[in-house]
Amino acid sequence: MIHGSSTFIHVGQVHVDSAPRAISTVLGSCVAVCLYDPYLGIGGMNHYLLPFWNGNGLQTPKYGNIAIPKLINLMTSQGSQPKHIEAKIFGGAMMNCNENEVMMIGRKNILVAHDILKEYSISVIAEDTGGRHGRKIQFDLAHGKVLLKYALQKNISN
Amino acid sequence: MKELEEIAFLSHKILDLNKQLIESEKIKSQFLSLVASKLNxxxxxxxGLIPHLDPQRSCSQEVFDLVHQEVLHLHFQIQNLVMAAEIEGGMLQIDYASVTIQSIIEDVLRDLQYLIDAQGITIxxxxxxxSPFITDPKKLYLILKNIIANGCSYGTKGGVIDISITKSKYILTLEISNQGDGPRVEFKPQVFQRFAQTAEGDHGLGIGLSIAKELCGSLNGVLDYKVAKKTVTFVVSLDLLSKIPNSDAYGSDEFLFESFDSAIEL
Known part of the structure; x- marks a missing residue:
């Protein structure tokens, strides 16, 4: 049960907040990394579409290699120490089994999350990734828990 | 044999990464020059002009107009830098409202009048x-402002910029055409790349068009351009929304509003 209000984030957004608020999003092949600092009671979520920024356009958090360090920086700028931060990873579904490339995007999105979190020595304590269904998640910052529901395939496009 | 192929593949990769690193350093220095020229x-x-606005002295309308132009120009550059920071910071918020396209275009043309006049452009x-439609008016304003400013700055002096707005059942299309050579279609990736310069030389491609493209994407739209005989046309296609999306759950459908009862807890 969420007692505070919830902020919905879209692709390319990064949001850090504190208890009792919550952060939610809906994912297909996109991935959301949720970070939580149980010492400070703050947490954050990103929502990225592709694993790597290709150098074109703006360096936005639509890309995992931009979105994850950005989220970590936002947490540390609010006083979190990386050794206290716990991570959970969601999304990266294979939304269309006929499209090999889409499958790879989901998988690459998951891989980049693991690689970057490892680089920052942040442990992944829970994960629900891959599969063929989209997900709706709500990150409860009062307890650091994530509520997850699976979507029917027709509901999600990214 | 296979090892040699792998070595060749990895060497190519390293070369590509190295090129990107050099490019990135170049972009950094270009950004500093951009700030220096566009803001400074x-x-x-x-x-230089402000002392002439001293109330003790009789200030000419000309000086006042020059100050106004410089302020509008500076404001435009700052608007773009602030928006780029918001986009890159993952802080972009979409605020939908019901607006008329006429009012947004009037605002853009009023704020760019100094540039339109300076280039002798006819709109x-x-x-x-x-009828009104649903969009984020501030984002659409900045998209159009950047495209029209681009047309004024890099189109033919004394030329015409045509703005055409058409609507199908689900899509709103805005086409902005200016006269001039424009960037060649093969340089399309670079046109929307921040601080990019094509092999054709400096087309003044700063951050405006990359911002416009990102903002179109944030409104579930697309920005593209086409070049035909001495005319460059930028095309903005936006989804027409039937109602203002719930601010907490844009893209509303049943799934988004379902409760988290019986959800898995992780």
Whole structure:
């Protein structure tokens, strides 16, 4: 049960907040990394579409290699120490089994999350990734828990 | 044999990464020059002009107009830098409202009048959409401002910019055409790349068009351009929304509003 209000984030957004608020999003092949600092009671979520920024356009958090360090920086700028931060990873579904490339995007999105979190020595304590269904998640910052529901395939496009 | 192929593949990869690193260093220095020229120049002009606005002295309308132009120019550059920071910071918020396209275009043309006059540009508008529609007006304003400013700055002096607005059942299309050579279609990736310069030389491609493209994407739209005989046309296609999306759950459908009862807890 969420007692505070919830902020919905879209692709390319990064949001850090504190208890009792919550952060939610809906994912297909996109991935959301949720970070939580149980010492400070703050947490954050990103929502990225592709694993790597290709150098074109703006360096936005639509890309995992931009979105994850950005989220970590936002947490540390609010006083979190990386050794206290716990991570959970969601999304990266294979939304269309006929499209090999889409499958790879989901998988690459998951891989980049693991690689970057490892680089920052942040442990992944829970994960629900891959599969063929989209997900709706709500990150409860009062307890650091994530509520997850699976979507029917027709509901999600990214 | 296979090892040799792998070594060749990895060498190519390293070369590509190295090129990207060099490019990235170049972009950094270009950004510093951009800030210097785009912000410092109007500020220097303002510092020079402001003493002439002393109420003790009779200030000419001309000086006042020059100050106003420099302020509008500076404001435009700052608007773009702030928006780029918001986009890159993952802080972009979409605030939908019901607006008329006519009012947004009037705001853009009013704020760019100094540039339109300076370049001797004539603007023509063909609009088949008179009813209000749902969009984020501030984002659409900045998209159009950047495209029209681009047309004024890099199109033919004394030329015409045509703005055409058409609507199908689900899509609103805005086409902005200016006269001039424009960037060649093969340089399309670079056109929307921040601080990019094509092999054709400096087309003044700063951050405006990359911002416009990102903002179109944030409104579930697309920005593209086409070049035909001495005319460059930028096309903005936006989804027409039937109602203002719930601010907490844009893209509303049943799934988004379902409760988290019986959800898995992780």
């Amino acid at each position: 120049n109007p500020m220097t002009a303002l510092l 023509t508008l063909s609009n088949t959409l008179s």
